[in-house]
Amino acid sequence: MVMAPETRSDRELLEAVRGGEAAAYGVLFERYQTVVLAYLLRRTRHREAAADLAGEVFARALLAVHRGRGAVEDTAAGWLLTIARNVLLDSVRRGRVEERARRELGIQRLALTDGDLERIDAQTGDVDRVVALVQQLPESQRAALKARILEERDYADIAADLGCSDLVVRQRVSRALKTLRSKLEAQP
Amino acid sequence: MSNYLDALRQELVAASDRLTQPSPAMARQRRWWRRSPRALAIALAGLAVSATAIAATTPWQPLFGDPGSPQPRVTGSAPPAGQLALLSVLRRPQTPEDRGVITQQTLRYFGTSTQGVYTSYIRQLPSGQGALPAILLPARSWQVPGLNKNDVLCLFVAEANADGGAKGCYTTTEVESGTAGGSLGAIVYGLVPDGVAQVQFDYPTGTQVVAVHDNFYEQRAPQNTVRGGGTTPVRPQGTSWLDAQGEPTTHQPGSP
Structure with missing residues (x-):
């Protein structure tokens, strides 16, 4: 039985990176590039700056991983967004986009083309749409969806937390996903 | 992209x-x-x-055995993908309890017979019978006289009201075939793969069903009295794996 890299949790990927599996960091990057970009874009409203900052965020996170730090939770989203916030604040204080981590790692600052900017718009636009639609879900469905999809918790565990049966949690997650799917399909 | x-x-x-x-x-x-x-x-x-x-x-390097005794090699990498895919207890994050003082007390029962210990994947298991919790410890190898296994999942189950317990190391195949476990006094215990929520034991006197938590079960089996006044667990006539709904799982112990 072989597990594809994509099925590993963020925490497992970070441990693999520390253990010398460099490609695992590529998987983590692909998993969170859009989330980090969307976060930075919403705050800077500037695509080039957001992309540049995202490079520094992932470089700073990589240095942290190799120094024995990393996500405490099973998902790295919160940890990466905390780094994004710090990189953003440091950049605002200095009046220019931070690049210390990239310099330390020997990573060149990369130029963006018009095509890159359009693709970033498309990627981050999808995130914004999904976030907005999730906010419209009933609270009970939103809680079940967050626990199951974002936190990857077992149904039984979620049921115990929410004070209902496994079956009810499954129904809420299923209804939430169905609602999201139909609304996304209905949008142009 | x-x-x-x-x-x-x-x-x-x-x-x-x-x-x-x-x-x-x-x-x-x-x-x-x-x-x-x-x-x-x-x-x-x-x-x-x-x-x-x-x-x-560097990986977490707790003390194994007694202070001053030779230490096994440890590794900060992950166990084989097959083991991670088989056991959700290994996929969950390591908790402070997994690395806690009680676990460290239990690790004194492990020495250099286990090598290449994946210390980030040591897990405390929900055990209610022993003086100490049961421990799951994945390692690259386990070597004792007459036995040499690679890529093992070691279990330590503490004895109730006593200093000591039972230790055994099992391969992924043994977990899949339902032979990863043993008995300690009246307690029968084992590791089972994901998807198994309960284990059913069929004894001559009736059926007992025990819940699985963190891929681990332990159960107080009926006892036979033996000569000299001691007891031994009754061997079940059959063992079945059940899912969360109480239905037999597709894969059953003993099946290939």
Whole structure:
């Protein structure tokens, strides 16, 4: 039985990176590039700056991983967004986009083309749409969806937390996903 | 994917690779020290600072056995993918309890017979019978006289009201076939793969069903009295794996 890299949790990927599996960091990057970009874009409203900052965020996170730090939770989203916030604040204080981590790692600052900017718009636009639609879900469905999809918790565990049966949690997650799917399909 | 993001991903992966590979520049630095005693002094001063960073990247190295006894090799990497895929207890994050004082007390029962211990994957199991919790400890090998196994999942189950317990190491195949476990006094215990929520034992006197938590079960079996006044667990006539709905799982113990 072989597990594809994509099925590993963020925490497992970070441990693999520390253990010398460099490609695992590529998987983590692909998993969170859009989330980090969307976060930075919403705050800077500037695509080039957001992309540049995202490079520094992932470089700073990589240095942290190799120094024995990393996500405490099973998902790295919160940890990466905390780094994004710090990189953003440091950049605002200095009046220019931070690049210390990239310099330390020997990573060149990369130029963006018009095509890159359009693709970033498309990627981050999808995130914004999904976030907005999730906010419209009933609270009970939103809680079940967050626990199951974002936190990857077992149904039984979620049921115990929410004070209902496994079956009810499954129904809420299923209804939430169905609602999201139909609304996304209905949008142009 | 965006060309920019693709290029950034490649740069990051390459940088990560460089961080774990000794570079030619580092080799040159070593030769450089020999030529310059002053450079050596500076390097040693720097070493004191960098030692903290190095320590932070080394795997968790708890004490095994007794203080002063030889220690097994440990590793900060992950167990084989097959084991991670089989047991959700290994996929969950390691908790403070998994590394806690009680676990460390239990690790005194492990020595150099286990090598290549994946310390980030040591797990405390929900055990209610022993004086100490049961422990799951994955390791690259287990070697005792007459037995040598690779890629093992070791279990330690503590004995109730006594100092000691039972230890055994099992392969992935043994977990899949339902033979990863044993008995300790009246307690029958074992490791089972994901999807098994309950284990059913069929005894001549009736059926007992025990819940599985963290891929682990333990059950107080009916006892046979033996000559001399002791007891031994009754051997079940059959064992079945059940899912969360109480239905038999597709894969059953003993099936290939």
